[in-house]
Amino acid sequence: MAFQAKKLINNPDDVVTEFIEGLVETYPGLQYLDGFPQVKVVLRADVSSATNDKVAVISGGGSGHEPAHAGYVGEGMLTAAICGDVFASPPVDSILAGIRAVTGPMGCLLIVKNYTGDRLNFGLAAEQAKVEGYKVETVIVGDDCALPPPRGIAGRRGLAGTILVHKVAGAAAAAGLPLAKVAAEAKHASELVGTMGVGLTVCTLPGQVTSDRLGPGKIELGLGIHGEPGAAVADLQPVDVVVSHVLNQILSTETNYVPITRGGRVILMVNGLGGTPLMELMIAAGKAVPRLQLEHGLAVDRVYTGTFMTSLDMAGFSISIMRADPPILERLDASTKAPSWPVGVDGVHPPTKIPIPVPPSPSAKGDEPQRRPLQLSEQGQVLEIAIETAANVILDLKDSLNDWDSKVGDGDCGSTMYRGAKAILEDIKNYPLNDAAETVNEIGSTIRRAMGGTSGIIYTIFCKAAYTQLKPSSGSVVTPKQWAEALAASIAAVSKYGGASAGYRTLLDALLPASSVLQEKLNAGEDPITAFVLSSEAALTGAELTKKMQAQAGRSTYVSSELLSTVPDPGAMAVATWYRAAALAVQQKYKS
Incomplete structure (x- = not known):
């Protein structure tokens, strides 16, 4: 017609x-x-x-x-x-x-x-x-x-x-x-x-009807x-x-x-x-x-x-x-200034496709491939217990995270975090645990491969930024101050690329108070383990406070404030929970 x-x-x-x-x-x-x-x-x-x-x-x-x-x-x-x-x-x-x-x-x-x-x-x-x-x-x-x-x-x-x-x-x-x-x-x-x-x-034609000839x-x-x-x-x-x-x-x-x-x-x-x-x-x-x-x-x-x-x-x-x-x-x-003649077409025609660039392999840098050390140093033992405890608590939190996320998001936060935690527990046997910087880098690689979704990208950025901060100390014992600086660098990277900041009802609302308390206590001369535990309490408090925040990032921005007030932000609760679990595990390690 x-x-x-x-x-x-x-x-x-x-x-x-x-x-x-x-x-x-x-x-x-x-x-x-x-x-x-x-x-x-x-x-x-x-x-x-x-x-x-x-x-x-x-x-x-x-x-x-x-x-x-x-x-x-x-x-x-x-x-x-x-x-x-x-x-x-x-x-x-x-x-x-x-x-x-x-x-x-x-x-x-x-x-x-x-x-x-x-x-x-x-x-x-x-x-x-x-x-x-x-x-x-x-x-x-x-x-x-x-x-x-x-x-x-x-x-x-x-x-x-x-x-x-x-x-x-x-x-x-x-x-x-x-x-x-x-x-x-x-x-x-x-x-x-x-x-x-x-x-x-x-x-x-302008002003005419469209023909139905074809x-x-x-x-x-x-x-x-x-x-x-x-x-x-x-x-x-x-x-x-x-x-x-x-x-x-x-x-x-x-x-x-x-x-x-x-x-x-x-x-x-x-x-x-x-x-x-x-x-x-x-x-x-x-x-x-x-x-x-x-x-x-x-x-x-x-x-x-x-x-x-x-x-x-x-x-x-x-x-x-x-x-x-x-x-x-x-x-x-020949050159022309005619506006509709295509630019960039001349006799130079390199190959239409080239190989995907890959990062240098460990052997290319003169090192052995990353693997778990035969004997763990004290730092390696602490890292192992902190990573395993943090990952296991996320496995246990899967259903709660999904339930919260079903009310304010797309309902898969727990499943996404579960995939990442499960993969970390499988890959930890190959992590170079005596090298904290390289271990953090490997965690980021595991998350990037296995986790998926926006959360996967955020956590990968988090780990890669921490690795960049820690890399100069690779191979040596990382000090508490260096850990605090790495946490601050990770938070800054997530905020930069994700666009969120304090009060946006995201995982940053748990990480920012944790980082602030950690640096404050360390600068005041507090015992590093105590400072870690206190900062984890701040993370949990920050996550709970997201109930009172109006979302300004992610799918929660489309949810009414009345519904948001019934549950905390799932991402904030996830990060606060594993951060708290890691802190308590490290505290228990040094008590035993």
């Missing part, structure tokens, strides 16, 4: 002039002739007929193909673009105005897509310009490969391959070549390129850029199949539309028709390259993927293949 399309426009009759106004505001290097609405010409702001000492390259046609053609106006490409109404050839007077505005003594080249209206209007304008004394040459581009020859007097349609011809001609003109040579290069380029389009939807699950093969029907309608297939069909059509030896044979080198352009996401265009490009290489025996020297010549809002794409002669590559690689 047809329906009125939604468009971000004002009066449908003004879309082209308002597009041009927005274009020149966006790109200061462009201007337009003050002749709206009849004359719609975009030109380089740095060029005039009085100052232009190079060949002017002019193109254009009906609008609705943006960024073509105005988006390719700029040094090294087009000197001017003549804009018609949507899907309508520009009038002769408009074309003449463009010629007069930018053509100097070197003359101008008109690049015209092969449509009857464009050929007639640009042709008449060229003849009139010659009468006025201008040097004018014309190159007609017909790169369509969808229909078998012959096509009568109509010939092949001009499609996205025209953009490559623009670039070749613009670079030749910028190099200072005379008109005859610029025209010859453009004509030669037009003979080397072939294009075929595929439509997933029908385009909608039914669900159908695509059109071999369509033009003016909303006309394609050469054939087919069922929607995976992009692999569609790309393969298009390449076979363009490179068919039966039609011989392009002079490309096995063993040759080519340029690939994958062009969106206006409503196709870049993701899908990149998928098509990624599938086209290996097919060109493996199925057609062609080396691919350049790949241009993006939206170059559209059909308003049509979903679909076209593929253009051009023979990559060295002079063509030189022109395509």
Whole structure:
């Protein structure tokens, strides 16, 4: 069923002039002739007929193909673009105005897509310009490969391959070549390129209803850029199949539309028709390259993927293949200031993929792989009992954590913490417990591998920050002050990357008071074990106080304050519980 399309426009009759106004505001290097609405010409702001000492390259046609053609106006490409109404050839007077505005003594080249209206209007304008004394040459581009020859007097349609011809001609003109040579290069380029389009939807003209010509699950093969029907309608297939069909059509030896044979080198352009996401265009490009290489025996020297010549809002794409002669590559690689020409595409093409970097192995650093020492030092024994006790208490707390989290979160805090604790208990047999810094680092690695979720990332950051702080003391006994500094560094890292701070109802509301009390007691000369236990009491108190806090981080932010007041923050309770258990275990160790 047809329906009125939604468009971000004002009066449908003004879309082209308002597009041009927005274009020149966006790109200061462009201007337009003050002749709206009849004359719609975009030109380089740095060029005039009085100052232009190079060949002017002019193109254009009906609008609705943006960024073509105005988006390719700029040094090294087009000197001017003549804009018609949507899907309508520009009038002769408009074309003449463009010629007069930018053509100097070197003359101008008109690049015209092969449509009857464009050929007639640009042709008449060229003849009139010659009468006025201008040097004018014309190159007609017909790169369509969808229909078998012959096509009568109509010939092949001009499609996205025209953009490559623009670039070749613009670079030749910028190099200072005379008109005859610029025209010859453009004509030669037009003979080397072939294009075929595929439509997933029908385009909608401004102010018009959307056609229901193309039914669900159908695509059109071999369509033009003016909303006309394609050469054939087919069922929607995976992009692999569609790309393969298009390449076979363009490179068919039966039609011989392009002079490309096995063993040759080519340029690939994958062009969106206006409503196709870049993701899908990149998928098509990624599938086209290996097919060109493996199925057609062609080396691919350049790949241009993006939206170059559209059909308003049509979903679909076209593929253009051009023979990559060295002079063509030189022109395509030449610099340009045209705003819509793709940057970052030149002859430098390193391998498309490289190995994932891995951290240096222990052996590469001259050390043995991490493993549990045969005999534990006093520090190693303390670490072992603290880690095991902290992990076991989390196992026992699983159901309570899940219950709390089901009220204020997604209900899996206990399960997530359980996975991490279980993995730590399994991996502790390989921890280098006599080296506190490396042990903390290994705990972080275990959590990263096994825990998952946001909690897993937070605890990994916590451990890695502590390791960075402790690393200078690796291999020696860590002092209580160094442990306190490591705790403070871990808290700072979690706050920095997680964005939370005190009062946000997170695990920091348990860790921050613990860190504060620990440093305060140690600075006051308190026994380190006592300071550890007192700080664990502060952690528990802080966790309980989260009941009175309004959540400002995590899923709890979507929960009402009334419900939040019934349970503590599960993450805060988890960290306070294992921290408290570790402190009491260390205290018991030194009592025994």
